[in-house]
Amino acid sequence: MTDYYELPQPEEVSKLEREDGMGAYLMMFAALAVGLPLPIINLIAAIIYYHVNKHKGMFVQYHALHSLLAQIPTTLLNAGAIFWIVGMIVSSTAPGGIFFGYLAMTFIANVLYFVFSIIAAMKARKGEYFYFIFFGKIAYHQVYKVREDDYLESNELVNQPPMS
Numbered sequence: 001m002t003d004y005y006e007l008p009q010p011e012e013v014s015k016l017e018r019e020d021g022m023g024a025y026l027m028m029f030a031a032l033a034v035g036l037p038l039p040i041i042n043l044i045a046a047i048i049y050y051h052v053n054k055h056k057g058m059f060v061q062y063h064a065l066h067s068l069l070a071q072i073p074t075t076l077l078n079a080g081a082i083f084w085i086v087g088m089i090v091s092s093t094a095p096g097g098i099f100f101g102y103l104a105m106t107f108i109a110n111v112l113y114f115v116f117s118i119i120a121a122m123k124a125r126k127g128e129y130f131y132f133i134f135f136g137k138i139a140y141h142q143v144y145k146v147r148e149d150d151y152l153e154s155n156e157l158v159n160q161p162p163m164s
């Protein structure tokens with residue numbers, strides 16, 4: 001008995017599941033749609049999307065969790081930049097080298113997140129998987145690992161293979 005469920009192949013994933021999987025990555029545009037420059041809106045949208053769609057099948061659950069996990073560090077970096085900028089405006093201090101380094105790192109992280117999210121959305125639309133570094137592995141293990149109660153349920157099935 002395997003410890004992980006088999007991944008569905010692209011032709012086995014329904015059109016609705018593909019669209020729902022793709023939608024998980026498009027949550028990054030939530031703040032833009034609302035018209036607010038608040039990074040927390042994207043994270044809240046990703047959390048809501050995950051909870052609403054996590055019961056629509058493992059394919060959708062994987063993509064929703066994957067997108068949510070990848071959104072967290074980007075949101076934290078963006079929130080840090082906003083608080084830092086507001087703090088400098090309130091205290092009337094001039095930005096230093098560390099500030100510009102942080103902004104550059106935040107900008108690069110956002111560009112990478114944007115590019116990889118678009119790639120992941122296109123792959124999900126095709127019924128395929130895309131794994132962000134670190135987050136893809138966590139989402140895969142969380143969604144596709146067979147749990148002990150799954151083994152117990154399989155023993156309670158009416159139709160069992162023949163005994164040898």
